[in-house]
Structure formats: C-alpha cells, structure tokens
Amino acid sequence: MTQQVAILGAGESGIGTALLAHQRGYSPFVSDLSEIRENYKKELEENSIRYEHGKHTESEVLKSEIVVVSPGIPPNVPILNRAREAGCEVIGEIEFAARHTNAHLIGITGTNGKTTTTLLTQHLLEKGGLDSVVAGNLGKSFARALYEGDHEYFVLELSSFQLDTTESCRINQAVLLNITPDHLDRYPNMEAYIDSKFRITKNQTADDQFIYCCDFENIQAEMDKRALKASLIPFGFSNITGLGGWADETSFHVKSDQIKTQLDMNYDQMTIGGKHNTYNSMAAAIIANSLMIRNEVIRESLMDFKNVEHRLEYVAKVKGVQFVNDSKATNVNSAWYALESVHAPVIWIAGGVDKGNEYELLTKLVEEKVRILVCLGKNNIRLHQAFGKHVDLIVNTTSADEAVKMAFSLANPGETVLLSPACASFDLFENYEDRGRQFKYAVRNL
Numbered sequence: 001m002t003q004q005v006a007i008l009g010a011g012e013s014g015i016g017t018a019l020l021a022h023q024r025g026y027s028p029f030v031s032d033l034s035e036i037r038e039n040y041k042k043e044l045e046e047n048s049i050r051y052e053h054g055k056h057t058e059s060e061v062l063k064s065e066i067v068v069v070s071p072g073i074p075p076n077v078p079i080l081n082r083a084r085e086a087g088c089e090v091i092g093e094i095e096f097a098a099r100h101t102n103a104h105l106i107g108i109t110g111t112n113g114k115t116t117t118t119l120l121t122q123h124l125l126e127k128g129g130l131d132s133v134v135a136g137n138l139g140k141s142f143a144r145a146l147y148e149g150d151h152e153y154f155v156l157e158l159s160s161f162q163l164d165t166t167e168s169c170r171i172n173q174a175v176l177l178n179i180t181p182d183h184l185d186r187y188p189n190m191e192a193y194i195d196s197k198f199r200i201t202k203n204q205t206a207d208d209q210f211i212y213c214c215d216f217e218n219i220q221a222e223m224d225k226r227a228l229k230a231s232l233i234p235f236g237f238s239n240i241t242g243l244g245g246w247a248d249e250t251s252f253h254v255k256s257d258q259i260k261t262q263l264d265m266n267y268d269q270m271t272i273g274g275k276h277n278t279y280n281s282m283a284a285a286i287i288a289n290s291l292m293i294r295n296e297v298i299r300e301s302l303m304d305f306k307n308v309e310h311r312l313e314y315v316a317k318v319k320g321v322q323f324v325n326d327s328k329a330t331n332v333n334s335a336w337y338a339l340e341s342v343h344a345p346v347i348w349i350a351g352g353v354d355k356g357n358e359y360e361l362l363t364k365l366v367e368e369k370v371r372i373l374v375c376l377g378k379n380n381i382r383l384h385q386a387f388g389k390h391v392d393l394i395v396n397t398t399s400a401d402e403a404v405k406m407a408f409s410l411a412n413p414g415e416t417v418l419l420s421p422a423c424a425s426f427d428l429f430e431n432y433e434d435r436g437r438q439f440k441y442a443v444r445n446l
Contacts, residue, residue: 002026020097020144075090094162163199205230210232312325404443
C-alpha cells in the first residue's frame with residue numbers, strides 16, 4: 001500500500017516536499033490554512049497532487065503515516081499535537097529530504113551570516129570542481145533541489161526552525177557561526193534557542209566535522225555540556241594553535257585535518273569586508289580546505305565572490321551621501337555587524353516587527369556612529385526608548401519611500417544612510433527582500 005504523507009504549509013518547503021514525495025512513490029496531500037500561490041498550485045495540479053487551502057482537514061492529516069510540517073508552523077499547534085497522539089511521525093522538510101539521498105551534507109547555521117557563508121561555500125565548491133548545489137533556508141528547498149537531481153554535495157542553510165524538526169538527519173560538516181538572542185517570540189528562553197542550534201550536531205559521528213566559532217562564550221559553554229562525536233574544528237580571532245581557522249589584524253589562516261598546507265588570506269584581497277565576513281570566510285575556507293580544494297582555488301574564490309542581495313549591499317551615492325541596503329538584518333546582532341562595518345557617520349533606518357530584541361547591545365555603536373535614527377515600522381516605541389538619549393534626532397516613517405526621502409533630507413555629504421532594521425519586515429512589507437527592493441527603488445528615484 002502506498003504510504004501517505006500529509007504536508008502542512010504550501011510554501012517553498014511544502015511544495016518541494018510534495019514534489020519529492022510524489023516522485024519517490026508516496027501519496028502526498030498538501031494542506032495550508034492560507035491561500036496557496038498560483039505558481040505552486042500549478043505545480044501541484046500538473047503532478048496530480050491533492051491539496052487544500054483555508055483549512056486543515058483533520059481526517060486527511062491523521063490518516064497519514066508521516067506529517068511533514070513547514071518551518072513557519074510552530075511545533076505545538078493543535079493539529080500537530082493531535083497527529084502525534086494518533087501515532088503520526090511529525091518531521092520537517094530537511095529530515096524528509098535527507099532520508100532520500102546519500103549525499104555529503106554540509107549544514108550551516110547561526111543567528112547571523114548563514115546566507116553569506118552558504119553561498120560562499122557553494123562558490124568555493126563550484127570553483128573546486130565538486131558536484132554541489134545550494135539549498136535549504138534560501139532559494140530552493142532541499143526537497144526541491146533533490147527532486148530536480150541528486151548531487152555529491154548539498155550545501156544547506158539551516159534555520160533553527162528547520163533544525164527543530166530533524167530526527168535522523170546526519171550533517172557531515174556542520175557549521176555553527178554564532179548564537180545571539182533571536183526568535184525569542186517563539187522559543188521560551190535563550191537556552192531553548194541554543195539547544196535548537198546545536199541540533200545540527202545530532203547524529204554526527206567521528207567521521208564528521210563540527211566547525212564552530214570559538215569566540216562566542218555561549219557556544220563554548222554549551223560544548224562543555226555535550227559529548228560531541230565529530231571532529232571539533234574551531235575558528236575565530238582567538239589564538240588557535242592546532243587545526244582550524246584564526247585571524248589577526250591583516251589576514252586569516254586556515255588549516256584542516258585533511259591538508260597540512262596552511263591557507264593564508266589577506267583581507268585587502270577579499271571582495272567582502274568586515275569582521276563578520278572574516279568569520280564567514282574562515283568557516284567556508286575550512287570546509288573547502290578539508291574537501292581537498294587547492295589553496296590557490298580558495299584564494300581566487302574569495303577574491304571574486306559577490307555577496308548576497310540585501311546584505312550590506314551598496315546601492316548608490318547621491319550628492320555625496322552613500323546608501324547601503326542591509327534589509328536582511330532582521331535581528332540586533334546583524335545590525336551590530338552592519339554598524340560596525342560602516343566608518344562614516346550614519347543615518348540609520350531601523351524598525352519593524354520586534355522579536356524580543358535586546359537593543360542595549362547596540363548602545364555603544366549607536367553612540368559612536370549614528371547621528372539620526374529613522375524608524376521604519378508601525379510601532380517604534382521601543383526604538384525611541386532604547387536610543388532616544390544616544391542620537392541627535394529620531395523620526396518616524398511608515399514606508400520605504402518616506403524613510404529614504406527623510407534620511408536624504410537630513411544627511412550631510414560624506415555620511416551613510418544605512419538600512420539595517422534589526423527587526424522582521426512583515427508589518428509593512430511582504431518580507432525582507434520586498435523591504436530591500438523598495439528601499440533601493442526609492443534611492444534610485446531621488
């Protein structure tokens with residue numbers, strides 16, 4: 001009898017799962033409480049995959065052996081609790097896809113830097129001639145990428161929500177970039193969020209690698225509590241004498257356990273700058289180095305890599321005022337890195353949906369660098385409370401166009417207008433991409 005799979009959520013993750021399940025001989029049923037996008041409906045209909053929207057038909061869900069839940073759905077909603085009570089196995093898309101490939105899995109997580117590190121790692125592997133594809137929490141879902149064709153390597157960006165629903169998935173090279181407060185509207189406390197990130201090490205063996213930033217005390221403290229089986233490879237600005245990556249004022253250095261030749265890379269040769277990108281580059285270089293990619297190829301790749309859209313993206317200079325789009329900075333730590341990387345006085349555009357942000361982490365940088373704060377959101381009270389005493393002026397705006405025009409009118413030549421919201425976007429925008437594109441459109445129309 002054909003095994004039935006219920007898929008809750010019809011975004012990229014859910015549709016990718018449905019396509020893969022159909023291809024591999026399951027009987028998938030897709031259910032979403034919201035309207036399903038037309039392009040996704042078309043894919044389902046072309047493959048004769050059953051679906052519904054606007055409801056979850058409990059009888060259909062509960063008769064499935066497997067329920068695959070999209071990462072945006074909290075784990076303890078009533079329909080999932082009832083599914084578990086009925087004996088259904090509740091997993092996520094990453095887990096489902098991993099069960100259908102023997103590929104080498106590279107997983108990258110952390111509060112910040114995941115996307116840049118994932119894309120940079122894929123760039124290094126491609127230049128090194130390896131059969132690899134990028135997937136996960138950006139662009140294509142893992143399930144869709146696998147549906148389109150198996151590969152020797154999958155480079156996966158993994159969010160905490162995705163890791164929460166993994167069970168048997170084994171990540172061969174797991175990267176943990178950092179852990180700072182985020183998503184505390186979904187997790188009961190910081191300890192639960194840390195535990196979620198460390199699920200990337202679940203099921204690793206002595207043949208695998210755990211590549212981690214040793215500059216974060218909470219990562220080191222958590223490692224002391226755990227009996228990790230993988231080879232431990234640290235990186236950071238700390239003094240590392242063994243295997244791993246270490247950085248100084250002018251360059252970073254990498255040595256893995258596979259290649260005894262040390263990689264040395266000067267910052268002025270790299271296309272992406274800032275301390276945060278040094279961390280990202282070290283992590284990616286450790287992966288490439290351990291996969292036997294030649295140091296010359298790694299250096300060349302770091303010299304021609306183009307960063308992701310909406311991450312410290314230069315937009316334009318208008319009458320001496322520079323505009324930078326960092327819309328992907330949806331939490332405080334991302335905004336910290338953005339402010340740290342700008343050396344000119346800053347007109348800072350911030351705000352949106354607060355996720356339990358600890359703005360005091362930004363106080364020192366704001367005092368040093370920010371002259372004016374332009375709030376972009378429906379509720380700006382917490383930004384006023386946090387920074388009212390530390391900047392010359394705070395103004396409120398409710399659209400990207402208004403924020404850009406206000407910032408430009410207040411900026412002096414030589415200053416930088418930085419969109420780095422430190423908040424989610426969905427009070428005024430569809431997502432951070434929509435926010436960034438509206439910002440760039442407004443700048444180009446000044």
